[in-house]
Amino acid sequence: MSHNLQLNAEGKLKHFLTIDGLDKNLLTEILDTAESFAEMSGHHVKKVPLLRGKTIVNLFFENSTRTRTTFELAAKRLSADVISMNIATSATSKGESLLDTIRNLEAMFVDMFVVRHGTSGAAHFIAEHTAPHISVINAGDGRHSHPTQAMLDVFTIRQFKPNFSTLRVAIIGDILHSRVARSQILALNTLGAAEVRVIAPKTLLPAHVETLGVTVHHNLNEGLKDIDVIIMLRLQKERMTSALLPSESEYFKCFGLTPEKLEIAKPDAIVMHPGPINRGVEIDTRVADGPQSVILQQVSNGIAIRMAVMSMAMQTQGAA
Amino acid sequence: MSHNLQLNAEGKLKHFLTIDGLDKNLLTEILDTAESFAEMSGHHVKKVPLLRGKTIVNLFFENSTRTRTTFELAAKRLSADVISMNIATSATSKGESLLDTIRNLEAMFVDMFVVRHGTSGAAHFIAEHTAPHISVINAGDGRHSHPTQAMLDVFTIRQFKPNFSTLRVAIIGDILHSRVARSQILALNTLGAAEVRVIAPKTLLPAHVETLGVTVHHNLNEGLKDIDVIIMLRLQKERMTSALLPSESEYFKCFGLTPEKLEIAKPDAIVMHPGPINRGVEIDTRVADGPQSVILQQVSNGIAIRMAVMSMAMQTQGAA
Amino acid sequence: MSHNLQLNAEGKLKHFLTIDGLDKNLLTEILDTAESFAEMSGHHVKKVPLLRGKTIVNLFFENSTRTRTTFELAAKRLSADVISMNIATSATSKGESLLDTIRNLEAMFVDMFVVRHGTSGAAHFIAEHTAPHISVINAGDGRHSHPTQAMLDVFTIRQFKPNFSTLRVAIIGDILHSRVARSQILALNTLGAAEVRVIAPKTLLPAHVETLGVTVHHNLNEGLKDIDVIIMLRLQKERMTSALLPSESEYFKCFGLTPEKLEIAKPDAIVMHPGPINRGVEIDTRVADGPQSVILQQVSNGIAIRMAVMSMAMQTQGAA
Numbered sequence: 012m013s014h015n016l017q018l019n020a021e022g023k024l025k026h027f028l029t030i031d032g033l034d035k036n037l038l039t040e041i042l043d044t045a046e047s048f049a050e051m052s053g054h055h056v057k058k059v060p061l062l063r064g065k066t067i068v069n070l071f072f073e074n075s076t077r078t079r080t081t082f083e084l085a086a087k088r089l090s091a092d093v094i095s096m097n098i099a100t101s102a103t104s105k106g107e108s109l110l111d112t113i114r115n116l117e118a119m120f121v122d123m124f125v126v127r128h129g130t131s132g133a134a135h136f137i138a139e140h141t142a143p144h145i146s147v148i149n150a151g152d153g154r155h156s157h158p159t160q161a162m163l164d165v166f167t168i169r170q171f172k173p174n175f176s177t178l179r180v181a182i183i184g185d186i187l188h189s190r191v192a193r194s195q196i197l198a199l200n201t202l203g204a205a206e207v208r209v210i211a212p213k214t215l216l217p218a219h220v221e222t223l224g225v226t227v228h229h230n231l232n233e234g235l236k237d238i239d240v241i242i243m244l245r246l247q248k249e250r251m252t253s254a255l256l257p258s259e260s261e262y263f264k265c266f267g268l269t270p271e272k273l274e275i276a277k278p279d280a281i282v283m284h285p286g287p288i289n290r291g292v293e294i295d296t297r298v299a300d301g302p303q304s305v306i307l308q309q310v311s312n313g314i315a316i317r318m319a320v321m322s323m324a325m326q327t328q329g330a331a
Numbered sequence: 332m333s334h335n336l337q338l339n340a341e342g343k344l345k346h347f348l349t350i351d352g353l354d355k356n357l358l359t360e361i362l363d364t365a366e367s368f369a370e371m372s373g374h375h376v377k378k379v380p381l382l383r384g385k386t387i388v389n390l391f392f393e394n395s396t397r398t399r400t401t402f403e404l405a406a407k408r409l410s411a412d413v414i415s416m417n418i419a420t421s422a423t424s425k426g427e428s429l430l431d432t433i434r435n436l437e438a439m440f441v442d443m444f445v446v447r448h449g450t451s452g453a454a455h456f457i458a459e460h461t462a463p464h465i466s467v468i469n470a471g472d473g474r475h476s477h478p479t480q481a482m483l484d485v486f487t488i489r490q491f492k493p494n495f496s497t498l499r500v501a502i503i504g505d506i507l508h509s510r511v512a513r514s515q516i517l518a519l520n521t522l523g524a525a526e527v528r529v530i531a532p533k534t535l536l537p538a539h540v541e542t543l544g545v546t547v548h549h550n551l552n553e554g555l556k557d558i559d560v561i562i563m564l565r566l567q568k569e570r571m572t573s574a575l576l577p578s579e580s581e582y583f584k585c586f587g588l589t590p591e592k593l594e595i596a597k598p599d600a601i602v603m604h605p606g607p608i609n610r611g612v613e614i615d616t617r618v619a620d621g622p623q624s625v626i627l628q629q630v631s632n633g634i635a636i637r638m639a640v641m642s643m644a645m646q647t648q649g650a651a
Numbered sequence: 652m653s654h655n656l657q658l659n660a661e662g663k664l665k666h667f668l669t670i671d672g673l674d675k676n677l678l679t680e681i682l683d684t685a686e687s688f689a690e691m692s693g694h695h696v697k698k699v700p701l702l703r704g705k706t707i708v709n710l711f712f713e714n715s716t717r718t719r720t721t722f723e724l725a726a727k728r729l730s731a732d733v734i735s736m737n738i739a740t741s742a743t744s745k746g747e748s749l750l751d752t753i754r755n756l757e758a759m760f761v762d763m764f765v766v767r768h769g770t771s772g773a774a775h776f777i778a779e780h781t782a783p784h785i786s787v788i789n790a791g792d793g794r795h796s797h798p799t800q801a802m803l804d805v806f807t808i809r810q811f812k813p814n815f816s817t818l819r820v821a822i823i824g825d826i827l828h829s830r831v832a833r834s835q836i837l838a839l840n841t842l843g844a845a846e847v848r849v850i851a852p853k854t855l856l857p858a859h860v861e862t863l864g865v866t867v868h869h870n871l872n873e874g875l876k877d878i879d880v881i882i883m884l885r886l887q888k889e890r891m892t893s894a895l896l897p898s899e900s901e902y903f904k905c906f907g908l909t910p911e912k913l914e915i916a917k918p919d920a921i922v923m924h925p926g927p928i929n930r931g932v933e934i935d936t937r938v939a940d941g942p943q944s945v946i947l948q949q950v951s952n953g954i955a956i957r958m959a960v961m962s963m964a965m966q967t968q969g970a971a
Contacts, residue, residue, distance in 0.1 A: 063378070064378040066404060066407075080736065081759060083734060084732075087732045094403060115397065115630050118628070119400070119401060119404055119630060119633070120404075288747075307758040308758070310759060311758045311759065314759055384698040412728075414724065416716060427927040428930075435717065435927075435947070437947075438947040438951045439720070439724055439951065
C-alpha cells in the first residue's frame, strides 16, 4: 500500500493509516504535537477549540469500547462533534455496501472517519475511495496495523528513555496475530531504536519475521537480557483452544512476565502492555501494578496521541 | 388527521408530521430556509448557535442508523444537545406505556421529539398529547408519512428543475408500502408539479391510488416518456418471498432502472432514490453512480432540510 | 461504610454515594443548590458553563435508560462532556476487572463517574479506589442506596410541604428490595420529618425494619391516616411469581393506591412514585394522573438535583 496516500502534496499528514512509509521527521512531529496536548491534561479546562464545527465519525465495524472511548474523548477535547456508529449491528444490516455507507456519510459533510475493522486494509480502502476533503484514521484493521497504538507506545517510551539510538525493546507474545506488534516494530525502527526483539513461541511468530527488522528469541530468559523496554502483548484466550498454544498455565510459565523474569532485564526497564491485560496469563499482577509498569501512562498518552493525529490530519484539509 | 395540529395560531410550523394540510407557502418557506443552511455546508465551521441550550430527543422505536444520524448531525450543527434513545430495546422493556415515556421526557425539559415509529400515526399521537412547548418531528411512521424525506426530495428537484409548473415526476416501485411515496406525492402536488406518475406492478399499488393525484402506469417503458425526474423506491427484499412479487431478477427486468430505460426519459432527467439502494434490484449500478444520479445530493440536502424544520419548529416555541 | 469518604477535608461533598452520614446542613445545601437550577428550567437557555471542559462517564453496569438519560441531560446542561458506557455488554466482555476498567478511564483524565451497579457497595468500592481528583456519584447500587432519587423526592416534598417538623410520610410497597426506600428513610429522618411510616406485607419488609427509624403498618387503611406524603414504590413484577407475593390483583386490592384509599390520608396529601409506574398494580391510574400526584414534578426535579450534586462534587476538586 502506498505511503503517499497518507500525505498531501506538501508531505503533511492527511490520513493516518499505517506507520509504513512515514519518516522519522513525521513521526517526531506527531510525538511533539502530542506532547503539547499531554501537558494540557493536568489543567482544569482540557478542551481546546481546534476542531470546533468539525464532524468526526467513529466507524466501528469491530466492537471496541475502550478504543472508541479514547477517540471519542480526544475528539470532544478538540471540540469536534462526534458521531459513533457501531456498524457491526446497524447500517449494513440493510445490505448496504461499505462504499455506499461511506458515500452517504460523506454527503452529510463529515470531516473525518475513525475506522476500526476486522479486515486488513479496510482503512486504506476507505481512504482511497473517500472524498478528498475527508481524513481517515486507522483505529485497527485486521492483523495489519494499529498506528495510534504504536505512536502512543513510542511516545511513552520517549518520556522515559528519550535516546532511541541506544534503546533495546522486547515485544513478547502473540506476534503472529498482532496488528499492534507490526506497527510498534515499524515505529521503533523508523525512530532508530538500537534493537527490536520479538520473544515468542514459534507458533506465534509470522514466517520470515526477521524481515520486519527484528531479532528473534524463543526463550524469555535469554530474550530479556539488556532490555530497556518490555512490551507484553495481550494473549487472545480464544487461541488457547487451538493447536497454536499449550495450556494457559504452560504459556504463563514460559512467556508470562513475573517479578523474577523482570529482573533479567535492565534494572530501569519499563513494562508496557496495550491492554486490556490478562492478569496471570501474560503478565503477573505484581508486575502489572509494579513500579516499572507504565501501562496506565500509555492509556493517558493515548488521548494526547489521538488529539495530535486528528488535529494534524484536519489541518491539511485547508479551505476544502 | 388535522393539519392545524402542525401549525400554531399564527400559521407557523409548530410540529412537522406530514405534508398533508401544509400549503405551498409553507413548503416554500421550508425550502428557502434549507437553502440558507445548504449554502453553509461548504464552510469550515458549519455550526450555528440557533438552538444552543435546547434539548432534542431522538425517539427511535424503529432502528434506522442512517435517519437517526442525519437528525443527530442536523441537531448538533444547530448547537442543540441531542439524546438518542433506541426505545425498541430500552424504556418500554420495563412495561412503561408510550405516553408515560413521553410524559417523563417532557418533565426533563426537553424541547423537541424526533420520532420514528413502525405504527402509522405515532408522531401525530405524540404531538397531540405532548406538552404545549414541545415540537414533534416525524422521522417516519408506519406506511403513513416521511415528510423530511419528501422535503429533501423536492428541495433536490428544485435545485435542478426550478420550474415545478412544467415538471413531470415518475415514482417507481413499491408505492403500496412506501411512506416516502405518499409524502412525495403530496409535496409535489402542493408545489404545483405538472404531473406525478406512479409506475409499479398492480400488487405494489394501493387501491384507488389515482385519488392521491397521480397518473398510473404498469409499464416502465411507457411510464418514463417525457419524464424530468425519476424517483426510484427501495424494494424491501423481505416482500420478495411473499405473493406480492415475482423473483428479484424478474422485478429488475420489469421495473429496474437501467441505462437503456433511462434513455426513455428526457435527456436531462435526474435520478433519485431515498436510499439505501439495492444495486441490481431496483436500480442498475451504472445509473446509481451515473451522471444523472443526484442520490448523494439528496443525502446532503437531508441535513439542510432537517436543520430547517428543526429551527422553524423551535422558533414557534416563543417564550414557552 | 464511612461517611467521611463522601466528604473532603473541609466537609464538602466530594462523592455522593449514600445519604448515610450526611448531616442536615449538607442535605439542605444540596436542596438549595438544586433550587437555583430548578428555577432555571423554565428559561430559554437552560445551559450553564459550570462544568465546561469536564468529562463525566456514565458507568452503567445495569441497564437503566431513564436514569442514564437524566444524568446525561444534567451533565450536558452543566456543559460537561459525557461518555455513556453500558458496561454490561462491553468492556468486561474482554474479561477485564472492574478495577482495571476504572484505572483505564482514570488514565484518560475523566473527572467524574456516575455509577449504576447491581451489587450493593459498588459505588463505594469505586470511590475508595479511584484517583483522588475523581468524584463518584451513586446512581443506584443493588438494594443499598439511590441517593439522588431520595434527594429529588425530599426536594419535591419541600416544594409542597416546607415544614418537615410536622411532616408525616408513608412509604408503601416492596421496602425489602428497595434501595430507593432505604435512601428516602435516611433523608427524611435527617431532615427531621415528624414520622416516616412504612406500609407493606410482612414478606416485603426487611427484618428489624424499625431500627431504620420508621413506624410499621401492614394495613393500608390504618397506615394512611394523617399522612401528608404518600410514596408508592414500584412493584417488581418478577417478584410476583415468587413465594413473597400473592397475585397481582390481590396485591392491588391490599396495597394499591386507589382514589378511595387516598381519601384516608390528609386532604392535601401529595402522591409520589419513583417511576416507572405500573398502572393498576401498585397505583390506580386515576391517582397517578390525579391532582394530588406530583410524579412528573419528581422527574423534573431529578434534573435539578443531579445538576446540584454534580456541580457541588466537582467544586471540591479544586486545583486537582
